[in-house]
Amino acid sequence: MTRDPAASGPPPEEAGGVLTIDLGALVANWKSLAAKAPGAACAAVVKADAYGTGIDRTVPALARAGCRTFFVAHLSEGARARAAAHDADIYVLNGLLPRTGQAYVRDRLRPVLGSAQEIAEWAAFTAAEGVRIEAAVHVDTGMNRLGLSVPEAIATGEAGLRGCPVNLLMSHFVSAEEPENPINARQLDAFAAVRRAFPSFQGSLANSSGVFLGASAHHDLLRPGYALYGGNPQPGAANPMLPVIGLEGRILQLRWVEDGDTVGYNATWTARGSRRIAVISVGYADGFPRAASASDGRHGADAMVGGVRCPFAGRVSMDLIAVDVTEAPRDLGRGDPVSLMDPAISVDHVASSAGMSGYEVLTSLGRRYARRYVD
Template sequence: MSIPVSEAGAVLTIDLGALARNWQALAALGPGAECGAVVKADAYGLGIEQAGPALAKAGCRTFFVAHLSEARRLRAAVPSATIYVLNGLFGEALETYAALDIRPVLGSREDVERFAAFCETIGRRLPAAVHVDTGMNRLGLDLAEAALLAEPGTAALAFEPALLMSHFACADEPGHPLTTRQIDRFAQMRGLFPGVPGSLANSAGCTLASARHDLLRPGVALYGARFVAGREPLEPVVRLEAPIVQVRGVRAGDTVGYGAAWTAPRPSRIAVLSVGYADGYLRQAGSTDRKTGAPVRVNGVICPLAGRVSMDLIAVDVTNAGAVEAGGMATLIGDGIGLDDVAEAAGTIGYEILTSLGRRYHRRYVD
């Protein structure tokens, strides 16, 4: 449940219309393929119960989550969806896959054997995806294991291979040689499973014609973060604004915040916001005398952070922003400040900023 705006330190606005349009833009890249959506990590932190129906309304039919608990929530929100669990089989919960019509992504020989044995026990040939490793070396069957699974008459085919998939390691870096090798290896592995649909394209892979196959599988691109180096992201989906709780003057040479890491170079005005690393605004985004931190927009002016991000508060140097008073609003994400701008200041990627945005915000969903 969203915190009332009067009790929250900041307001996070989530534009479900932009989310849907981003999905449509990615789907248009592969007119001969179906376009699914990755909504793991609670739809990258934005709410699976809200994002799932918005994407389904736009035309999405196939979804990917990481955990079985996420699949259960998504099934309740989008009853007709095809749902795959990327992280495979979970504990003793095999019956849940059958009961809720949820498809595991089988990424090891042990997963394959356990799921096949379960299907034999219940007398039903349930669908599942087979994950093959093409160079990520994380999850997936190697070529020899995939070839063994594909042999006619193997007992493992007590389940239905509904999808053959793999995952890119470097597709967000244009021209990386591993991407070409992965495309070639996946084509080789697809030859072992004639008639089984294939899925290789993550967000970055959607831009590569040779990677699209039958099902696109975009994730972070849907949510407005950069997904290919040097390429602008799609529409922004999130906006983070915080009221100014205090404005104070500091003298030249005064320090601000923990560790006295930032020193005022002149008489300055400092605005304090009730947002911190407990809200997912990462500590590494702060400013020091040697490093400029994340940007914040106040009165239409880009202002730098003043000092470290603390657990619940940040300070912003608003000296150049004109008349600033307590109760005014500051924009931390939005108005030209992208997820990736904050990520760069924090030494990370847009994925981490997006999935870290905390639960102490008032959440507004707009379309």
Template sequence: MTSATRAGAYLTIDLHAVRANYRTLAAHGGGAECGAVLKADAYGLGMAPVAAALLAEGCRTFFTAHLDEGIRLRALLPFGATIYVMHGAMPGAARDCLAHDLVPVLNDPGQIAEWRALAAETGRRLPAAIQFDTGMARMGLAGADLERLRQDPAWLDGIQPRLVMSHLACADEAQHPLNARQRGRFDAVRALFPGVPGSLANSSGVFLGPAFHHDLLRPGAALYGIHPQPGSVNPLAQAVSLAARVVQLRSIDAGDIVGYGARYVAPGPRRIATIAIGYADGWLRALSGRSYAWVDGVAAPFVGTVSMDSITLDVTGMPEARIAPGQSVDLLCEKQTVDDVAAQAGTIGYEVLTRLGSRFERRYVGGM
């Protein structure tokens, strides 16, 4: 018996779509280089196959969040590809960046001090990206740090700035006034680093126009089809599809209860299908009573509460042969995108993607 036969659900990752999205993003960036953010296991799609696909498409600059992610990615990429670690190194771990040819993003004075000390110890200038907070109060050097740098440029002695960067807080809202304010602050910061490339545009920032592009784009979720500018037509291709198999089919009568908490009471005779996926697989409990599975293009609503390993559907009136045990229903498809599911759950597509679990049979199509 193959694992595909045993599996209760199938997640298909379309690497052709990932590559097409990369080309679309690069084209929007004009002359700016297009990098790729592969943090969180490439947003849940799998770092190794996604990295290989993007490398084949010409990407040479990559970002991870954590140092361990960067170490894992370095083993997958050839010499010459640049990997930035956006959180930098935790205290005491700077030497690991150097050992694995990773470029830390320096976000605070402590990281600067440790990278400088390592530079002095090795007797050479060490490459780094320098991040500045321009209005998000999350990562990056604060205003006081910027003033210190203005007064004492020697603060970065021993450090070779390879990139100056910041992060947009509201790029998915094109008209939000904070976008222009952050861009203005970032341009002022860049004036302190003549000749050093700059990077401000995240996935949504790519679509804010040339003033936001600078030298390097940093798309993440957009590579995987998440809508960068809600309220408009998504220019990107969905890179994942998900199907789950029917475990059981039963008939119930009016007044019968379905699921935990007795939150669904049948208003009349119903046909209920139980499918092999639940919140342990990342299919959010918040989707209870709000989402659908699709059977040949027909919506089967979730009824009852999403359980750890199963979801119950109302399939009344649907052909029994099509929804018999072992048959599959679609959860991510043309009828229902990642962004659709996120809206149903009251969250964002990023969370839906990165929660996708490890129990699926994963299928990669369109690799090289």
């Protein structure tokens, strides 16, 4: 059999599940977000293996669509992004670890400098090596993780960075997905004040949800991540993004359980009447959250089976999920697909059923799936 060149992982006929990544939807989401701020450029955050979708495939698709700037978390991710986008600007969000300058030069990566010590080390390194790779400076406007404090940044000013190649000033929203949260206004004001101390630098503040906070959040460069991959950047409202992820598990066995029978570990789910159960070859070892389990007192996640929404039955185990398919078509058989994520069952639904964030679900997608890329 000839393998599909757009596939990766084990062959679909040998895999317990098939993960489909729609590169066309990914690109459409990027274009949609870019259109929200026509005066700004739109980057793409591709850390965590492009949120589980695969840097090696998503970065080239976005680059072909016109994306010229990418953000990763680690140097190793930067190297993979560089191999996939030879001419792009690639920033490493986690900053400059000691004595890693040569790695930035080797792969033409740009560090995001988050402290006076990092700034000094980058300035000394680039001067000693005679190289000019422009970096970004990260200012903490409220997250209290990485970055210069606002007073520290203003006191440094543009003059304080003379001799250190920097072209971008950036910060990160704390609660952009909550438009009414007053911390958004405080961060907007703080970042505007910092930018006045760096009049020739470009600015970047808006993450996925920040894109929807309006022009005051846009600045020169948008940095969407989660929304690119189909996650809802506006919780509580209709999702404006196209779904990118599809996940199917395969039926290993169909069985009937009778009224009062239990299913799964610790007997947490009890059949109410005679129920037909499909056992699916996907589990938490594949990155599907165990917390999406169902019990007598909790609904858990759902699956789409033959066009019918069917509830989970019992706990998600390491390699298996049981689904109550009593209401699904009766012509199901061993090996048939069951949809665990699709346009009807979004990554946000799975996350909500597990008490998690969609970011966790996406970035946990396992390597045992057959991966299928479509455009």
